[in-house]
Structure formats: structure tokens, C-alpha cells
Amino acid sequence: MTRLDAKSFDEPDELLELPFLRSKVVNLGEVQLAWTVVQPGWRWSEHVQPVAGTVSCEYHHRGVHLSGQLRVETDAGATRLILPGQAFEIPPGHDAWVEGDEPVVTIEIAGVRGFGKPPETGERVVATLLVTDIVGSTALAAELGDKTWKQLLGRHADRARIELDRFRGIEVATTGDGFLATFDGAARAVRCALAMQQAAGADALELRAGVHSGEVEREAGNLRGIAVHTATRVASLAAPGEVLVSQAVAGLLEGSGIQLEEAGEQELKGLPGKRRLYRVAG
Secondary structure, eight states: OOOOOOOOTTSOSEEEEETTEEEEEEEETTEEEEEEEEOTTOBHHHHTHHHHOSSSBOOOEEEEEEESEEEEEETTSOEEEEOTTOEEEEOSSEEEEEESSSOEEEEEEESOTTTTOOOOTTOEEEEEEEEEEETTHHHHHHHHOHHHHHHHHHHHHHHHHHHHHHTTOEEEEEOSSOEEEEESOHHHHHHHHHHHHHHHGGGTOOEEEEEEEEEEEEETTEEESHHHHHHHHHHHHOOTTOEEEEHHHHHHTTTSOOOEEEEEEEEOTTSSSEEEEEEEOO
């Protein structure tokens, strides 16, 4: 249950300090918020890129711009000047810099977790993976036409990213009409999948989802390993509106209150042997 709470940015839970940038982060339940001050002369590609190790900023930022002027340029070449008093949304794949002589001050409600921290390149870690896919997307795209379909995909992506942030998921990649994301807990991954399915219903879309836990290797913002392929194959076997989980996830869900039903032993394309799967009840 959500509890009544309030925190001061003067006593942050985390403090991020980089050249020309200082960010105070507070945790409120599942959400992280950041009060960030960026000084004139700051540019992401100059002062954060060496730490992040990615070509451009891969975080999806949302927040409120309080002062100063921030210029953002996406990888596709679109630019926007963000001004005081504006609420903003900045998609993954961008550069940004301060324009003028006034510091930029923002409060961010998404894109906070992990920002400005070095990647754990080459390190193998255990993670829970969520893969989603829109059911019947090809036929729906043909029926709606390119323009309407792209607008629909955009709305779906916006809603999906809100749920990913709410359940502490980290977006790894999009697959055209689906997502690959990692979580630090199996229950959060499953609940996020259910929430994403409910959000998709607002646009009359149906999602199938697969959840698997295993070792992955992090490399320059990407994930590699058999676990990624396993999660993708599990998702491909899910029925419309269904969340399937692997046996590894089922064991981690004990005591979570999430109910599972047997889905039998299934062959996962390209992987040896049969794997026992479970569907999330309800």
C-alpha cells in the first residue's frame, strides 16, 4: 500500500556529481525523483558520455524545467529548446547542452535511475528479463496505415515506459512493437508486464509477455547471453493477453502472492530440451 510521505532534496538518498552537473535524488516508493542543476558549458556528449560509454544518452527523461535553457538534439536530427515553466519529455538517443549563461535546473520524474553512472561492461550478472510483443501487429499496421500505426505505437511506448519506470525496470531495447527490459526482482517484472497489458488495452491492443531470470552479460548498454534468447522464446509462446514465466522465475515468485498455473513443458526454438513454463493466473 502506498503511504503518505514527503522528502527534502536537501537530504537526498543519492547524490550524483559530474563536471558541471549536480543531481540530488530522492526515493518515494518505487519512484526516483531528481533535482538537477547543470552549469553553463555543460554538454552530455562531452561530460557524461565518457562515463556512460554510449554514443548518445539512452535514458528516457520526463520532468519539469525550472530555469535556464536546455537544447536537445535527437539521434534522428530533431532539436528542441526547453525553457523554464515547461514540462518535457526527451526520448532515448539524444545529446543535450546548456545554452546561455544561466544554469539549468530541472526536476525529473523518469530517466533518473542509472543516469550518469558507468556501465558494467562485460560483467555477468543475474537479472530478470521481460519481453513484450503486440499481438497481430502486422495485420493491424496494414489496416490502419503507416501514419495512424506510428501514432498508436508512440502512445503505446509512452504508456509502457511509464510502467517500466514505476516498477523499476530498465529499458534495454525496443523491437519495433515490443520491449526488452531488465528488473532487479521477478515479482516487479511480472507486475510490470500485467500493468503494461492493462495500459495497452486503452488503445485496444493486446500484448503477449515472457519473463525469465538468468545470467546476462552487459556490454555498452546491451545485454547478451542465452537468457535473453530464452526470454524472447518464452514471450513468443504466450497467448494474447497472457504472461508466461520460466521455471526459474516461478521459483523466485514464491511468497509474492502472484498465482501461477502450469503451462506444460515446451520446446523453445533454437534452445536444447524442453522447458517447463507457467502462466500468470488472473
